[in-house]
Amino acid sequence: MLTKSAVPDAKTPRTERGRRTLRKLFDAAAEEFGEKGFHEASVSSITRRAGVALGSFYTYFDSKEALFRALVQDMSERVKLVAIQGVEKIETKGNATSVDKEVAAFSSFLDFAREFAEIYQIIDESKFVAPDCYRKHYETTATRIFERLCKGIERGDLREGLSEGHAWAMMGMAVFLGLRYAVWARDGDRIDMIPDLTRDILQHGIARPLPEDIRRR
Amino acid sequence: MLTKSAVPDAKTPRTERGRRTLRKLFDAAAEEFGEKGFHEASVSSITRRAGVALGSFYTYFDSKEALFRALVQDMSERVKLVAIQGVEKIETKGNATSVDKEVAAFSSFLDFAREFAEIYQIIDESKFVAPDCYRKHYETTATRIFERLCKGIERGDLREGLSEGHAWAMMGMAVFLGLRYAVWARDGDRIDMIPDLTRDILQHGIARPLPEDIRRR
Amino acid sequence: MLTKSAVPDAKTPRTERGRRTLRKLFDAAAEEFGEKGFHEASVSSITRRAGVALGSFYTYFDSKEALFRALVQDMSERVKLVAIQGVEKIETKGNATSVDKEVAAFSSFLDFAREFAEIYQIIDESKFVAPDCYRKHYETTATRIFERLCKGIERGDLREGLSEGHAWAMMGMAVFLGLRYAVWARDGDRIDMIPDLTRDILQHGIARPLPEDIRRR
Amino acid sequence: MLTKSAVPDAKTPRTERGRRTLRKLFDAAAEEFGEKGFHEASVSSITRRAGVALGSFYTYFDSKEALFRALVQDMSERVKLVAIQGVEKIETKGNATSVDKEVAAFSSFLDFAREFAEIYQIIDESKFVAPDCYRKHYETTATRIFERLCKGIERGDLREGLSEGHAWAMMGMAVFLGLRYAVWARDGDRIDMIPDLTRDILQHGIARPLPEDIRRR
DNA sequence: CATGAATGAGAGTTCATTCAT
DNA sequence: TATGAATGAACTCTCATTCAT
Secondary structure, three states: OOOOOOOOOEOOOOOHHHHHHHHHHHHHHHHHHHHHHHHHOOHHHHHHHHOOOHHHHHHHEOOHHHHHHHHHHHHHHHHHHHHHHHHHHHHHOOOOOHHHHHHHHHHHHHHHHHHOHHHHHHHHHHHHHOHHHHHHHHHHHHHHHHHHHHHHHHHOOEOOOOOHHHHHHHHHHHHHHHHHHHHOOOOOOOHHHHHHHHHHHHHHOOEOOOHHHHHHO | OOOOOOOOOEOOOOOHHHHHHHHHHHHHHHHHHHHHHHHHOOHHHHHHHHOOOHHHHHHHEOOHHHHHHHHHHHHHHHHHHHHHHHHHHHHHOOOOOHHHHHHHHHHHHHHHHHHOHHHHHHHHHHHHHOHHHHHHHHHHHHHHHHHHHHHHHHHOOEOOOOOHHHHHHHHHHHHHHHHHHHHOOOOOOOHHHHHHHHHHHHHHOOEOOOHHHHHHO | OOOOOOOOOEOOOOOHHHHHHHHHHHHHHHHHHHHHOOOOOOHHHHHHHHOOOHHHHHHHEOOHHHHHHHHHHHHHHHHHHHHHHHHHHHHHOOOOOHHHHHHHHHHHHHHHHHHOHHHHHHHHHHHHHOHHHHHHHHHHHHHHHHHHHHHHHHHOOEOOOOOHHHHHHHHHHHHHHHHHHHHOOOOOOOHHHHHHHHHHHHHHOOEOOOHHHHHHO | OOOOOOOOOEOOOOOHHHHHHHHHHHHHHHHHHHHHHHHHOOHHHHHHHHOOOHHHHHHHEOOHHHHHHHHHHHHHHHHHHHHHHHHHHHHHOOOOOHHHHHHHHHHHHHHHHHHOHHHHHHHHHHHHHOHHHHHHHHHHHHHHHHHHHHHHHHHOOEOOOOOHHHHHHHHHHHHHHHHHHHHOOOOOOOHHHHHHHHHHHHHHOOEOOOHHHHHHO
């Protein structure tokens, strides 16, 4: 389950057995942090879950926080990959507009958040446990979105004047729709409509176009 | 600094002296939680900051968490009032469109978040400390936004078909723009442009209107 | 419910209102200590039960322990009176043997312990809270029993050679039968047989009399 | 000092070092509780006495109360063994009557109570700290005495009609004589006479046998 | 490398008592 | 005298981390 990305907060095991133990700890921690949150989770219950001795924890991680950071970075990387794959997939189909691509990125994220709702919360909790990780995650993500927006402007299917702020706004939409429809999903929610909803907003905003709007252009 | 709203997690003092003590504790806690977060904050350092004895804390609150919950509810109430006042203010000027009102609500929120950036974090941390408070805050807020959207549809200046999901999306935009431009403000940010940015998105989305769009209506 | 006995651990109120408050505190404390024991009982819950303010407690008692001591002494006095009345009652009927009197004293104690099972426990707890009160209670009681035994010897219906130790043994019997059949009474217990059981032991012990026993006298 | 009996309130150590630590805690706690009683004893002073770190306490016991319970059960077991050994010892000599055996059990108990006077108090305090342990101890003990009485009746040297109540009465005698002559021993007490005193009571009760008594049989 | 006992700083909380009103 | 807010010492318990085996 670990991504290949460098996770500097974990020590690199040299043996195969070591790699297995590290993996077990990582997975156990993801579950534990996801279920209980950072502060309620305890090192001993992580090791118990992983089926290794308490002391072994410190063979692989310098501290509880170091493991958490490693997890956040791993999650961040995976969220990034998921979104990129979502975009690439639609690009291969050809004819995709920039809005299509953003919707695809968003949909992939939403699917991911639904599948790993609890674990996903780890990223949010990093705001209070490892703020630098949190900030880095969202800044990186915003930058990536903004770069796509810039390309869209170049291609001509996005409006001029889109700025980094637009990227943050879009990211906020995605996160809160994810919160509402992935983490807090209710029976009866029409989750399949959410991507269209996003597309709508990106395409037209929420206002009814006024006659002047039409005439203006 | 306390709002009048019922804060059932705090015991009501009957004397003037008691009210002063409660207020001091509340203010000290807001600072302490804002600076350090829930888990790093300690009851004894809150009482030290407030200039009262440790035991006095428990005259007014059942636990550290109860105080935190009371604070979250108080913050939530204040954020709500701020947004409502923002809307009301623009309504009195007359001629305000629904988008104007949303931008006004958003701007007021942003101003508030900037002024109380640290304290505002308390609401976000409640996601992990008092999840029910957190959820209630955002569900209530989304409902309020959605009600405004419905009125806008009735008035005719918002598109048909706006749903609760649109409210969540707008809330997400506001929160993330608040995070970026209030909490993580950088020198050189053109914060005064943010309301316009929001207006843009709400008015037109991000896509360049296509010819078909025009013809369609 | 207070006996007239000097209870030096309680301050003497001068007004009628004061006497009423003292009484309320005393009764509330008896219930509270009886239900919860000394350490689980709290001054504030005693005052709450009594319907007076917390601070008023210290108008009447120097400390929680002082109240407890006063209660123990009061209980001790009442137990003593109960036993004495039991004896006196049977004496007025005439023809009562010394064993009859001891059984009467015991029966009265048992009735009392059954009626005030919980409150009675206060005396036992004093072993750990106010050991001097506890010791005084049992030493006094033993002495009283021993004095009755001496009279019985003089009258000729008790064996020569009975000592203080016999009094302690009898007291132990009474207390443990009280524990078993008053405090820990079970459905199906034939409590009415207990006095006869005591009489049996006092009269003959538990051994089957041997032929030598008979011949010896 | 630990008996082999299962003491489920203590975690079982797996290493020799662990066993030593547990033993030290147990012994220190027995002293501490014996001297100060449950509520005055503190976990930190127990660990200090044991020469281990505070935290080590919780490696072996869930709480202060759990240790206390373990101690009570251990004491209870030891008191039981002591009495049984007293009886067995006299049985090997042959010719012992049932009364001899009861006196032997009692004497052994008294010796034990004298040697561990303070520690023995722990069982009594359990009435208020771990009532179920207390009750179990005395109910078990009474049952054991009653079983011996039944055997004596079968053998023919104890009177018919002895019941559980007689066992409780005898237990009470033992406990109160133990209290008076072991815990509260005074200079000048003829402690060596106490077993004979008990034998007297068990053999004949306290009454002077009446002529009718003789004729009756 | 693995183990799990040992460590001890530090936390939240209680509550008998005091005292200003 | 009655009130109840204020006090702060003292307590039990947790748990990340260390370390001897």
